[in-house]
Amino acid sequence: MNPFKEKPQKMDSFFKPWQKLYVKAYDKREVDPYTRARVILMNGTEYEAVWFTQQFQRRVQDNELRRALALSRRVEQQQQKVIAALKPSDETILEHTIGYEQLAVDLTAGMAANEPDPMVKAALDFALLEDFDHLYRYSDLLEQESGVRAEQLVGHYTEIMPGRPTIAEHRHPTDNVRFYIDDQTADPLTRLHAAIITAAEQQTMNYYMNVCAVYPTDVGRRLYQEIGLIEEQHVTQYGSLMDPRATMLECLLNHEYTECYLYYSCYMDETDPCIKGVWEEHFTQEVAHLHAAADLLKKYEKKDWQQVIPNGEFPRLLTLHENIAYVRGVLGSQAHLTSRLENYIDESKLPENAPFYFFQKALNTPPEQVPTHFFIQQYIDGHGRDYRWQTAEEPVPELRDRTMDDITVGRGRIARSGMQ
Numbered sequence: 001m002n003p004f005k006e007k008p009q010k011m012d013s014f015f016k017p018w019q020k021l022y023v024k025a026y027d028k029r030e031v032d033p034y035t036r037a038r039v040i041l042m043n044g045t046e047y048e049a050v051w052f053t054q055q056f057q058r059r060v061q062d063n064e065l066r067r068a069l070a071l072s073r074r075v076e077q078q079q080q081k082v083i084a085a086l087k088p089s090d091e092t093i094l095e096h097t098i099g100y101e102q103l104a105v106d107l108t109a110g111m112a113a114n115e116p117d118p119m120v121k122a123a124l125d126f127a128l129l130e131d132f133d134h135l136y137r138y139s140d141l142l143e144q145e146s147g148v149r150a151e152q153l154v155g156h157y158t159e160i161m162p163g164r165p166t167i168a169e170h171r172h173p174t175d176n177v178r179f180y181i182d183d184q185t186a187d188p189l190t191r192l193h194a195a196i197i198t199a200a201e202q203q204t205m206n207y208y209m210n211v212c213a214v215y216p217t218d219v220g221r222r223l224y225q226e227i228g229l230i231e232e233q234h235v236t237q238y239g240s241l242m243d244p245r246a247t248m249l250e251c252l253l254n255h256e257y258t259e260c261y262l263y264y265s266c267y268m269d270e271t272d273p274c275i276k277g278v279w280e281e282h283f284t285q286e287v288a289h290l291h292a293a294a295d296l297l298k299k300y301e302k303k304d305w306q307q308v309i310p311n312g313e314f315p316r317l318l319t320l321h322e323n324i325a326y327v328r329g330v331l332g333s334q335a336h337l338t339s340r341l342e343n344y345i346d347e348s349k350l351p352e353n354a355p356f357y358f359f360q361k362a363l364n365t366p367p368e369q370v371p372t373h374f375f376i377q378q379y380i381d382g383h384g385r386d387y388r389w390q391t392a393e394e395p396v397p398e399l400r401d402r403t404m405d406d407i408t409v410g411r412g413r414i415a416r417s418g419m420q
Helices: 033-057 063-085 093-114 118-146 188-211 218-241 248-269 273-301 324-334 355-363 371-383 412-417
Strands: 337-340 343-346
Touching: 033 063, 033 093, 033 188, 033 248, 033 273, 063 273, 093 118, 093 188, 093 324, 118 188, 118 218, 118 324, 118 371, 188 218, 188 248, 218 371, 248 273, 337 355, 355 412
Parallel strands: none
Antiparallel strands: 337 343
């Protein structure tokens, strides 16, 4: 599929009356977990599209260009409203959060397994273990507060057990910036992965920032507050992978191409007939946006789209599926990693004056009050052991004991030395 070869429809034909914007939501008791995940993914993709063109228009003086951006943005807004309505009103904040974290785990793992660039693959693997741990901690909260077992929500496709402990994920801000890719030489799949994961993690960050204030319990509010900070680190990491030398119009073309790729991937992957129709319709709309972006690039920068995207043919399509073996492999070999500037390093090999330790001391003193650790230990004290769903023994020996929440993995020196 090459969306540049598709005949675009007129943009004005996409405006809808209200009754067509408020679509029928999925049934949370029957929905396939990956249908829920695709809804979350595409909601975040549309948020990114709207946010990007809002930022774009603030940087240009030409009102004709601003009007062109406003036209496509209004259609993107309608798309977002349709997708947001697919979430049912009886799906709780925390149940929806499980969908966010399952998406984060299986989207990241699936991309990492196919990522040709070692630097980008390393970034995906690194954050994967952190989202995996978030899924575990939110799942325990869900079980404690409502008796709902998250393995039912994730369809037994994604394991629920500790990853790199959230307490160990707090890094100095200077240690979350990575080297950027070169759009001129990067594999098309690499460019797509960087754009997709940035938007997906940004959506997660925004969701946690907003629901933190409205969550009904203090322990939940504290978890969203802490994990929301980690999601900001992920957005910083992934956003720094994208080539900053691209012009805004080149970025616009890349955004629209990414949306075409995602909607077509979702359409090919979807099992729900009604939602499949949404993906198909939105793909048609994004083709029009893509061609409009190519026209703007030609008009204002005198560039053909091939100068930005040399081959418009989609690479391997994105699919959401279980990645249990892959996640276990990464967890078993990389749980102790942290980062120093652009590099990933075993925490035990950091110098004693590393900014990581300063930041850990600033945030995590005393460790007993760190929300994600405090809650799991509280859960264990009340139930005798934590809640997990796993297919085999935990790959990290230090994390196997279900009667304690380990805080040494990824921060062993500070935990053992009393620096906290």
